[in-house]
Amino acid sequence: MHSLYRKANIMYIPALILFVVFVVYPFFSDIRIAFTNWNGFSQHFKYVGFLNFKRLFTDDNIRTSFINTLLYGFGSTIFQQILGLAFALLLNEPFPGRTIARTVIYLPVMISAVIMGYMWIYLVEYNGALNDIVTLFGGGKVLWLSDAHLAVAVIIAINTLQFVGISMIIYLAGLQGIPNMYYEAASIEGAGTWICFRKITIPLLYPSFVTSVTVNLIGGLKLFDIIRALTGGGPGYTTHSLATLIHSSYFASQNAGYAAAIGVLLFVIILFFTILLQLVFKGKEVQYT
C-alpha cells in the first residue's frame, strides 16, 4: 500500500513541475515585479515599495477597467445563461437538422477569440455589414466602436455569441440527465409545462448552472483577446478590461511594475468571485428521490 502511494506521488510530479514553472513561479515573480519600477525590458530597475499599489487607487483607468471587467464578466455570463439555456431547451427536442443546429451554435467556441475579433471588425466598421443593414432601413451609419458604452456593449455581445455554445452544451448535458419519470409523474398530477420547468427542470439543472456560471464568469473576467483585436482597449482607455490594461501598461506604456500590480489586483478579484460563487452555490443542489 505504502509503495502504491509512492508510485502515485511520482506520477503527479510532471504535472507539479509544470504547475510550478508556469503558475507558481510567474505568480511570485509578478508580485516581486509589482514592487519595482521595471520598464519591462531593461536589466536595471529599482524597488519602489508600494508605489505601484498606491497608484491603483488614484488611476482613473483602473476604475474604468475594473467596471468594464465586471461588465464583461457578469454581462456576458447573464446573457450566456439565458441564451444557452434557451438553445439547450430548443435543441433538446427532436426535430430535423437538430445536430446541425447544435454544431452551428457550438462552432464559434472553436474559433480563436482573436480571429473572432478581427472578423467582427469587418461587420462593425464604418463601411461594414452592420451599417449596410442600418442604411438599408433608412438609418445613418453608426460608429459602433467610437462610443465607449456602445463599444463595451458590442464586446459583451460578441463574447456572448462566441461562447454561448459552452453554456448550451452544459445545459444540454444537464437536461439529458433528468429522468423522464419526473415529468411523467408531474403530468399525471396535472402539472403544466411551466410548472414542470420551474419545479423540475430548473432545480435539477442547478449543478449545470453552477458549472456554466463559474466557467463563463471566470472567462469573462479574464476577457482579453476580443478586446485586443476589436478595440485595443480604445477609444482612449474606455473599453480596457484589467487583463488588456495589464498588457497595455506592460508593453505600450513600458511600466511593467505597474502592470504587475494590476495583475495582482486581477488575481484578487477573480479569487474573490470564485470563493463567493463557491459559497453562494454550496449545498444548493436538489435531488428528487
Next chain:
Amino acid sequence: MEDVMKRVVTLMLFTFIAAAVIVMPGFAAPKRLTIAVNFPQTDATFKAFQEIAAAYCKANPNVNIDIVTYTPYEEVMKTKMAANDLPDAWGTHGWSVARYSEYLEPLNNQPWASKVNPTIKQVITDKNGKIYVLPFDMDVAGVAFNRTVLDNAKVDPFKIETWADFKDACAKIKATGKIPVDIGGGATDDWTVGNFYDWTAPSFLITNEKHNYRKALKDGTFDWQNWAPVAKLLVEFRDKGYLNPDYTQGTWVNIGKRMAAGELGFAFFGNYVIGEAKKYNPNGKYGFIPVPAATKDDKPTLITGERVAMGVWKDSPNKAEVLKFLNYCSQPAVINRIATINGNPTGLVGADYKSDTGDMQLYFNNIAGVRGFPYFDREYLPSGMWDSLCKTGIGLLANSMTVEQAIEKMKNDYDTLRNQ
C-alpha cells in the same frame, strides 16, 4: 584478444574522425546569424534584405543569415531584451538610443561611422557620443498629399506655411466633397493618431526659435497646459469636418487606398504612405510639403529620424561575423538600394551615396534648406509615452476624454516614465 583489438581500433578511428570534423575548418558548419528587421509593411525592404543577405552568404559560405521579422515587432523585441536573448542584429525603428542602446554594440569605430549623414547623426548619437546603428536611409517627412485632389480644390501646396493656411486648404478640399485629412484613428491602428501628434506638436512646442519648450520638455519642468493647442488642433479638425468620417474606426490600410483613389487630400505620415498608395494606384500624383508652422513668426519644418537602421547585439556570440555583414551593407550599392526603395535620402553620405527619389524629386527640391527636427516623442518624451499620445488622441476624437483630461493623462505618464 583479437576482438578487443578490433574494438579499440574502431573506437580510435571513430574518435579521430569526430575530432577531425570538429577541428578542421573545411568541415565546420557555417555560422548562423539571425537578423531581425521591422517595417514588414514595406515588403520590398524585407525582400531586399533577404536578397542582400543571400548575396553575402554566397560570397561568404562560412555564414548563413536568416532575415526575420516579429509580429508584433516591438513587443517581441521587448520580451527578448528582458530575457537578454536577442537576435545578432536588428532594426531599431527610431529607438537605437532611447530604448535599445543598453543592448547594442557601439559602432563609432566602424569604417563607415564617419560617413553618417549629418542630418541624422545627432538623432542616433547618445549623450556620450556613441552611435549604435548603421542608418541605411533617413526619414525626411512632411505632410503627404494627393496632388490631384489638391489641384481640383485649387490648393497650391507650396503656399501653405502656417496652420491657418492649412485649414483654408482643408476647407477648399472639403467643399469638393473629398476628405481633407485622413487620420486613420481606429483603436487597432491608433498609432496613426500618435503620428498626427508627432507631426503637429513640434510646430507649437519646439520649432520656434524665439519661444520653445525644448529645454523644459527634456529637464522635466514642462508645463503640460502648453499641450492644449496641440490637442485642440485635433479637436478642431474633427469639429470642422476635416477628418475622415470614420475617424475613430479608420485603418492604416484605408488611408493608402483612399489616397490612391483620390478620396483624400492630406495625410500626416512619412513618404511610406505614398508607397502604400502606389501599391493601389502607381500612376497617381502624390507629393509632400513641410509641416506648417503654428505662427507667422516661424517657418515650416520637417520631421527627421531613423527609418531603416540596424544595430548589433553587444553580447552576440557572432559579433565579429555580424559586424562584417554590417560593413558589407555600408557599401553604396546596398545603402542606395534600400534608400531608393523607401524613397528617402541615404543614411550615409559620400560621392557614391545617392538614392533615386523618382517623381518625388520635385518635392525634395522644395525642402532644400528647410529645418528638420527629430520625431517629437523620441526626442522630447520618455520612452513609453507613444501609447499616451495615441490613446489620448483617440480619447479626444471619440469624446471620451476632454482636452483637460488628455493633458492630465499626458502629464501623469510623463512624470511616471521620467522617474523610471
